[in-house]
Amino acid sequence: MKLADGIRKLGFIRWHERELLLGHGWLALALLVAVMCFTALELTFDAAGGALARIFGGLAFTLLALLTVHLLNRFFVHLVAAQRASAQAICPHCATFGRLILIGEDFGLGRVRVRCRKCATEWAMDTR
Template sequence: MHTAEKIRKLGFKRWYERALLEGHAYLVTCFLGMIVAIAGIEVVGGRQGLGQVLVGVAVGGLGVGVCLFSWQRYHRILILAEHLGAGATCGRCGHYARFGLIGSGGSDMDDPREQPQERGPIWLHVKCRECGNEWVI
């Protein structure tokens, strides 16, 4: 489900909270990947045989892969949440995240298959529920 659909379904505040939780779960996974990579390096350092060295290299490589993937997802999710959260306050009445979604555009950061250079910035056309003011985030 893309970001605009999630915001429409959950509301902005709930989506924002979930994005922060998901992003920080990826950060914790990144740290766990670092621990696994260090454990793999430790196994390789023991050099008790070719089999153990290969296992250490495989475990270390897996840890590095998990770490890199998790860091990339953490970074993407937090950049998107920060971008949308910065514009979520109505300029007329000052209410935060009290808007309905009218439209959206741009490429979505939620799709990990898209490369960063292929994405344009995501934007949301919103309308304040309190005063009716419309703006684009």
């Protein structure tokens, strides 16, 4: 979910928590697929298996390795988005974290305008 949509629908804190949970869900899935990937690698080099088992194991290893890389990429995308937003979610006037109201979006510049709920200070957050 994009930052502006997240602040509008959930509020910043809940959006941030959701991004972190989604990211770590992708990480857990990547670890599970990596275990399956190494199992396929073991099948590939198993001396008792025939040629068909080796081909199947090699193909499964390749596909699972690519899936693991994709899942890790999804993890990093969510983690970096949450980190970048949280670094900018501190009010420059009263230092309150995450108590934001979305004012507007600058689509061309990739920014959102926010206002602090505590002191009403406004500032821009970069969404890129």
